[in-house]
Amino acid sequence: MTSTQTVLTGELRAVTRPHRFMARHASWIPVFAAVGILVAMVVGAQLYFGKFLTPRLVSSILLDNSYLLILAVGMTFVILTGGIDLSVGAVMSFTGMMGASLLRQGLPSSVVAPTMLATGALIGLGVGVLVQYFDVQPFIASLAGMFLARGLGFVVSLNSIKVTDRPILWLQGTRLQAGSGWYITPTGIIALLVVLVGAGLLAYTRFGRTVYAVGGNEQSARLMGLPVARTKLLAYVVSGTCAGLAGVIFTAYTGAAYPLNGIGTELDTIAAVVIGGTLLTGGSGFVVGSMIGVFVYGMIKTIINFLGVDQSWTRITIGALLLLFVVVQRLIVARSARRR
Amino acid sequence: MMSTMEDAQPLVQVTGATVRFRSDTALDGVDFRMFAGEVHSLMGENGAGKSTLIKALTGALALDAGEVRLGGEVVRFATPHDAHLAGISTVYQEIDLLPNLTVAENIALGREPRNRVGAIDWAATRRLAHDALAALGLEIDPASVLGTHPLAVQQLVAIARAISTDVKVLVLDEPTSSLDFDEVAELFRVIRELKARGVAILFVSHFLDQVYEICDRITVLRNGRLVGEYLTTELLRIDLVQKMLGRSAAALAERQTFDAPDDDSSVTLSARGVTVLPGIADADVDLVEGEVLGVAGLLGSGRTKLARALTGVDRLEAGIIRIDGQERRLSSPRRALSLGVVYSSENRRTEGLIGELSVLENITLALQAQRGVLRRIRSARQRELAASWVEALDIRPPDLDRPVASLSGGNQQKVLLARLLALSPRVIVLDEPTRGIDVGAKVEIQNLVGELADNGLSVVFISAELEEVLRVGTRVAILQDGRVVDVVPSEGLTTDSLLAMVARSEGDEA
Ligand SMILES: Nc1ncnc2c1ncn2[C@@H]1O[C@H](COP(=O)(O)OP(=O)(O)OP(=O)(O)O)[C@@H](O)[C@H]1O
Ligand SMILES: [Mg+2]
Numbered sequence: 001m002t003s004t005q006t007v008l009t010g011e012l013r014a015v016t017r018p019h020r021f022m023a024r025h026a027s028w029i030p031v032f033a034a035v036g037i038l039v040a041m042v043v044g045a046q047l048y049f050g051k052f053l054t055p056r057l058v059s060s061i062l063l064d065n066s067y068l069l070i071l072a073v074g075m076t077f078v079i080l081t082g083g084i085d086l087s088v089g090a091v092m093s094f095t096g097m098m099g100a101s102l103l104r105q106g107l108p109s110s111v112v113a114p115t116m117l118a119t120g121a122l123i124g125l126g127v128g129v130l131v132q133y134f135d136v137q138p139f140i141a142s143l144a145g146m147f148l149a150r151g152l153g154f155v156v157s158l159n160s161i162k163v164t165d166r167p168i169l170w171l172q173g174t175r176l177q178a179g180s181g182w183y184i185t186p187t188g189i190i191a192l193l194v195v196l197v198g199a200g201l202l203a204y205t206r207f208g209r210t211v212y213a214v215g216g217n218e219q220s221a222r223l224m225g226l227p228v229a230r231t232k233l234l235a236y237v238v239s240g241t242c243a244g245l246a247g248v249i250f251t252a253y254t255g256a257a258y259p260l261n262g263i264g265t266e267l268d269t270i271a272a273v274v275i276g277g278t279l280l281t282g283g284s285g286f287v288v289g290s291m292i293g294v295f296v297y298g299m300i301k302t303i304i305n306f307l308g309v310d311q312s313w314t315r316i317t318i319g320a321l322l323l324l325f326v327v328v329q330r331l332i333v334a335r336s337a338r339r340r
Numbered sequence: 341m342m343s344t345m346e347d348a349q350p351l352v353q354v355t356g357a358t359v360r361f362r363s364d365t366a367l368d369g370v371d372f373r374m375f376a377g378e379v380h381s382l383m384g385e386n387g388a389g390k391s392t393l394i395k396a397l398t399g400a401l402a403l404d405a406g407e408v409r410l411g412g413e414v415v416r417f418a419t420p421h422d423a424h425l426a427g428i429s430t431v432y433q434e435i436d437l438l439p440n441l442t443v444a445e446n447i448a449l450g451r452e453p454r455n456r457v458g459a460i461d462w463a464a465t466r467r468l469a470h471d472a473l474a475a476l477g478l479e480i481d482p483a484s485v486l487g488t489h490p491l492a493v494q495q496l497v498a499i500a501r502a503i504s505t506d507v508k509v510l511v512l513d514e515p516t517s518s519l520d521f522d523e524v525a526e527l528f529r530v531i532r533e534l535k536a537r538g539v540a541i542l543f544v545s546h547f548l549d550q551v552y553e554i555c556d557r558i559t560v561l562r563n564g565r566l567v568g569e570y571l572t573t574e575l576l577r578i579d580l581v582q583k584m585l586g587r588s589a590a591a592l593a594e595r596q597t598f599d600a601p602d603d604d605s606s607v608t609l610s611a612r613g614v615t616v617l618p619g620i621a622d623a624d625v626d627l628v629e630g631e632v633l634g635v636a637g638l639l640g641s642g643r644t645k646l647a648r649a650l651t652g653v654d655r656l657e658a659g660i661i662r663i664d665g666q667e668r669r670l671s672s673p674r675r676a677l678s679l680g681v682v683y684s685s686e687n688r689r690t691e692g693l694i695g696e697l698s699v700l701e702n703i704t705l706a707l708q709a710q711r712g713v714l715r716r717i718r719s720a721r722q723r724e725l726a727a728s729w730v731e732a733l734d735i736r737p738p739d740l741d742r743p744v745a746s747l748s749g750g751n752q753q754k755v756l757l758a759r760l761l762a763l764s765p766r767v768i769v770l771d772e773p774t775r776g777i778d779v780g781a782k783v784e785i786q787n788l789v790g791e792l793a794d795n796g797l798s799v800v801f802i803s804a805e806l807e808e809v810l811r812v813g814t815r816v817a818i819l820q821d822g823r824v825v826d827v828v829p830s831e832g833l834t835t836d837s838l839l840a841m842v843a844r845s846e847g848d849e850a
Contacts, residue, residue: 023485
């Protein structure tokens with residue numbers, strides 16, 4: 001019977017030499033694609049309008065989109081785990097309302113701003129607990145978070161609350177000039193710092209790497225002895241905290257808080273993250289990509305402005321780009337599956 | 341040495357382990373022990389409860405009754421993470437590491453070296469991974485993404501991960517199912533080293549040769565119950581098989597010979613100059629109606645590539661395929677299927693089974709898809725059909741409505757085989773169809789393939805086990821470096837003479 005199971009000898013080494021660059025960096029390709037699109041847009045606009053790309057314009061894109069950039073960083077964590085966070089727009093709006101109302105009651109911004117962040121973190125934690133321990137779909141759990149935050153915003157006030165707190169307004173109003181029209185505001189600096197911290201967390205900490213692991217295959221990650229539950233919770237907490245911070249930034253940006261702020265912002269955020277090359281199935285993507293995605297988004301808005309056509313074209317263009325990207329990503333995934 | 345072990349305290353002691361899945365008892369009061377510095381094998385048929393015991397021991401599953409002692413102390417692991425911290429390192433049967441991360445990360449994940457500020461030290465991580473791989477004799481780029489490597493390499497990486505820490509207990513659940521001889525030899529060298537250092541090693545495999553080569557002690561399970569614990573030296577193979585199957589192994593021993601097809605049988609599939617680079621170049625294959633063509637070749641000789649090229653999975657760069665004398669372009673597996681050609685992948689785990697769906701649905705899925713939604717198969721007919729395959733392949737438990745994810749690894753493989761066979765193809769290309777399947781079922785599957793061929797099916801049978809190729813194949817195609825160098829009748833060949841033919845030119849070139 002099966003007594004002598006002769007198994008063959010062979011050299012693994014010779015067989016397994018995929019192209020070195022591709023074998024190492026395939027997941028960066030969608031990011032390069034996003035950069036390509038950004039460059040193409042800039043060049044195209046430059047040719048069409050004659051004088052388009054100025055230091056002022058670039059500076060203003062960062063200024064106008066810093067809240068989106070912060071949201072996108074948080075969203076990247078969640079999407080990398082294979083989840084989604086629909087609550088961020090509403091959380092941003094609610095923390096803004098709460099903060100503005102606390103400021104109006106005379107609390108110092110040094111207390112109010114941390115409270116806003118903590119509130120965002122708490123809502124994120126709630127969504128995370130629903131997802132992790134009650135096995136609720138991320139879509140549904142964060143939808144619940146969204147309704148809750150939206151409702152709470154209306155509880156604070158039905159009307160716009162003006163913010164007069166000086167430190168908060170300073171964040172937006174200060175333009176640190178760097179000659180020949182370049183400037184940056186503290187909000188922009190904060191947003192870039194968040195990108196830096198986010199990228200660092202993902203690339204250089206065990207938590208960050210576990211985020212990728214969970215998105216790659218949650219079951220495997222668990223069997224490999226990784227702290228899956230904690231990591232998923234933390235990802236939502238990061239996203240919630242970012243939403244809280246975006247609340248601070250957005251309040252500074254508009255100089256007021258309004259309960260209808262940020263409707264649909266969660267979708268813009270997801271679009272930016274996906275355009276930036278993060279796979280919606282999780283496990284592949286980069287914060288830097290999401291930043292590029294936000295810039296693509298901002299660039300489209302600016303170009304539409306230049307064209308003087310209706311801003312609804314922004315949404316249409318984003319939609320088309322999104323479609324393109326999702327298709328391209330599917331192709332990449334299908335190809336790499338085929339190559340094996 | 342053994343006698344001193346008898347007096348020594350076991351390092352791992354499981355008593356009365358019971359695991360229930362709803363109403364089924366997968367593990368029923370099993371006692372099990374392991375000593376430091378021994379290699380212990382857990383044997384049993386597909387579904388006997390080996391993986392379940394391992395999961396219960398390592399915190400991946402909770403025990404419904406019984407206890408686990410480690411070094412004399414009662415332990416309760418809530419997660420594999422806890423077990424890991426206690427020094428138990430495990431490679432699970434169904435583990436697919438993380439294809440989206442690099443090889444280095446897959447090895448080091450969760451214990452990456454960190455620098456002073458607490459950030460991961462990537463250079464040190466890659467060094468660690470490189471060393472762990474080198475210990476297994478594997479030289480691959482640690483910075484490459486795992487998903488770009490073939491199955492065998494991924495399996496080795498999983499093993500490298502498990503042995504790259506300070507372990508007290510190393511658990512390997514079918515670690516060698518995708519490995520070839522050389523890699524197994526490397527693995528065994530490492531296992532012996534660990535054993536000498538006093539590590540207790542649990543080794544599960546359906547390859548009896550490997551078990552007898554490396555293990556000191558064998559625990560046999562059957563239907564979730566303990567049959568007994570034996571010293572390898574005192575247990576004859578024939579007795580082991582009988583203990584595993586619970587019936588005499590004599591029936592298995594007799595070699596069934598299959599009819600060679602008549603000389604005037606027509607050629608069903610004929611391939612000329614098939615080329616898909618890299619991997620397969622200028623290969624010619626003729627498949628006669630009702631024959632089993634064995635394919636033998638070294639790892640990397642293009643076995644799987646050939647299978648994929650013949651079945652429309654990979655597009656041909658050159659060459660033609662004729663089916664019944666007509667030239668056909670197999671542009672996709674779907675197209676191949678419509679011509680009656682199907683492929684059973686070596687990587688059955690990730691290709692095709694839908695865990696939450698029932699056995700019935702998984703078997704009839706492709707059949708229904710083939711016929712189109714409009715021509716629905718009556719559900720009574722579906723059940724009948726699925727039941728007949730479940731019986732023919734002896735899928736256990738024979739419950740059509742059970743989700744496939746709840747079957748043991750070997751039985752899941754049989755379900756996939758059933759799905760393909762249910763399509764009633766004319767040509768089936770089987771790539772490693774008996775991998776992970778127990779000794780009894782293996783012979784049954786081999787016999788089934790023979791019977792199907794006798795009924796007119798043409799089969800290409802690819803296996804790394806030469807004995808199996810010889811047993812099933814009426815002719816054997818010899819693959820070397822992506823070329824079919826010869827096709828010989830299997831009659832009169834021995835595994836040794838076949839091995840010589842397969843390896844010949846490689847040796848000459850080197
Ligand atoms: N999640 C589950 N739900 C229900 N039943 C299960 C589940 N996992 C395993 N079982 C059942 O438990 C029994 C033992 O399965 P186990 O995976 O331990 O077998 P095994 O000995 O490892 O087999 P193999 O050699 O095929 O890997 C089988 O009958 C299986 O159907
Ligand atoms: Mg098993």
